[in-house]
Amino acid sequence: MSTTMRFKRSDCPITNVLDTLGDKWTLLVIRDLVLGKRRYQEFLSSPERIASNILADRLAKLEAAGLVTRRAYQQNPARHEYLLTKKGKGLEPVLEAIIVWGQKHYPGTKRFPTVRQGDGAVKQ
Amino acid sequence: MSTTMRFKRSDCPITNVLDTLGDKWTLLVIRDLVLGKRRYQEFLSSPERIASNILADRLAKLEAAGLVTRRAYQQNPARHEYLLTKKGKGLEPVLEAIIVWGQKHYPGTKRFPTVRQGDGAVKQ
DNA sequence: CCTTATAACTTGCAAAATGCAAGTCACACG
DNA sequence: CGTGTGACTTGCATTTTGCAAGTTATAAGG
Numbered sequence: 173m174s175t176t177m178r179f180k181r182s183d184c185p186i187t188n189v190l191d192t193l194g195d196k197w198t199l200l201v202i203r204d205l206v207l208g209k210r211r212y213q214e215f216l217s218s219p220e221r222i223a224s225n226i227l228a229d230r231l232a233k234l235e236a237a238g239l240v241t242r243r244a245y246q247q248n249p250a251r252h253e254y255l256l257t258k259k260g261k262g263l264e265p266v267l268e269a270i271i272v273w274g275q276k277h278y279p280g281t282k283r284f285p286t287v288r289q290g291d292g293a294v295k296q
Numbered sequence: 297m298s299t300t301m302r303f304k305r306s307d308c309p310i311t312n313v314l315d316t317l318g319d320k321w322t323l324l325v326i327r328d329l330v331l332g333k334r335r336y337q338e339f340l341s342s343p344e345r346i347a348s349n350i351l352a353d354r355l356a357k358l359e360a361a362g363l364v365t366r367r368a369y370q371q372n373p374a375r376h377e378y379l380l381t382k383k384g385k386g387l388e389p390v391l392e393a394i395i396v397w398g399q400k401h402y403p404g405t406k407r408f409p410t411v412r413q414g415d416g417a418v419k420q
Numbered sequence: 421c422c423t424t425a426t427a428a429c430t431t432g433c434a435a436a437a438t439g440c441a442a443g444t445c446a447c448a449c450g
Numbered sequence: 451c452g453t454g455t456g457a458c459t460t461g462c463a464t465t466t467t468g469c470a471a472g473t474t475a476t477a478a479g480g
Contacts, residue, residue: 178404182343185398185405186327186391194320195466203310212428219306223468228429249476251427259401266393267310273386274309280302281309319437336457347439352458373447375456 192237193263197222199270201230202256202263205240208288210253234260316361317387321346323394325354326380326387329364332412334377358384 181187193199200222204215215227222230231254234240239260245253274281305311317323324346328339339351346354355378358364363384369377398405 179402181345183405184324184327184343184408185395185402186323187344188402188405189394189398190320190323194318194323196314196318197467199314199318200308200311203308213426216428219308220311221305223470224429225431225469226467229467249427249474262397262400266390266397269390269393270313271309273390274313276386277383278303278309278312281307281312284308321438337455340457347441348458349440349460350438353437373445373456 192233192239197226198230198234199267201227201234202239202260203267203284205254205256205260206264206267207284208286210255210288212252212254214287239263316357316363321350322354322358323391325351325358326363326384327391327408329378329380329384330388330391331408332410334379334412336376336378338411363387 179188180191193202197220200218200220201215204218209215209218212227212231215222215231216224231240231242235242235254239257240254241257242252242254244250271283275283303312304315317326324342324344325339328342333339333342336351336355339346339355340348355364355366359366359378362381364378365381366376366378368374395407399407
C-alpha cells in the first residue's frame with residue numbers, strides 16, 4: 173500500500189518545524205550561529221550555559237537536518253567550525269519575530285550583539 | 297543592590313520566549329487557539345494527538361503566563377473554554393514566520409483551516 | 421621532557437519530562 | 451438505571467535532559 177507515513181505527527185508545517193526545533197536549546201544554537209559564532213567553545217560560552225553533550229547532540233541533529241554544515245578550519249590538530257546553510261539562514265525571520273514579541277513581553281531583555289562582522293562565508 | 301535574578305537563563309529575548317514556548321506541544325496549542333479551537337476535546341482531537349495530561353499541563357502554564365484565559369461558558373455542569381489573550385494573539389506573526397519557513401522546507405505540509413469564523417457564538 | 425592548556429567531544433548516571441492507559445467526577449439524557 | 455460527555459487526574463514506563471567528569475590529540479612553556 174502507498175500509505176507511506178510522510179510526516180511524523182501531522183502534515184502541519186508548524187508541527188514539522190517543532191519536530192526539528194521544538195526544545196529549549198536548538199534555537200539558541202541557531203541564534204549563536206546567526207550572531208556569528210562558529211566554534212564549539214563559543215557556543216559553550218553563551219550565558220545560558222548549554223551542557224556539552226546537549227550541544228554535541230544539537231549540532232549533529234542540525235547537520236542531519238541540513239541547517240548547519242561542519243567543516244575543518246585547520247588540521248594538526250583538527251579543529252572544526254559550524255556554519256549555517258542557506259536553509260538555516262532562512263530562519264532569521266522566525267528569530268526576528270520571536271525577538272519582537274519577546275522584547276515586548278519580557279521587559280529588560282536585550283538583543284544580543286553579533287560577534288563577528290563581515291566575512292559571512294555561507295556553505296550550501 | 298539589584299542582584300535579583302530577573303531571568304532564568306539569560307536576558308536574551310529568544311531564551312525567555314523558549315522558557316515559555318520551547319517544547320513540542322505548547323505552540324501547537326497556540327496554533328489550535330489561533331485557528332479558533334476553544335475546548336479541551338477540540339485540542340485533544342487535533343491530528344498530533346496530544347496526551348490529555350500534557351494538554352492540561354500546557355493550558356495551565358499558558359494561563360499562568362497570561363497567554364490564555366479560561367472561562368466557564370455554562371454552569372450545571374460547569375464547562376470551560378480557553379481563549380487567547382491579546383498577548384497570546386501577539387504570537388501570530390511568529391506562527392506565520394514558522395509556517396512560511398515550514399512550507400518551504402517541508403514539502404507537502406499544509407496550513408490548517410480555521411474551525412470557527414466570527415466571534416463569540418459557540419454552536420453545539 | 422614534562423607539565424599544563426585547549427578544542428572538541430564522550431560517558432555515566434540522576435532528575436525531569438513525556439507518553440500511554442485507565443480512572444474520576446459531575447451531571448444530562450432516555 | 452445505564453450510558454454518554456466534558457474536563458480533567460493518576461500511575462507508571464520510557465525518553466530526554468542536566469551535570470560532572472573523562473578522553474584524545476596536539477601545542478606551548480619551563
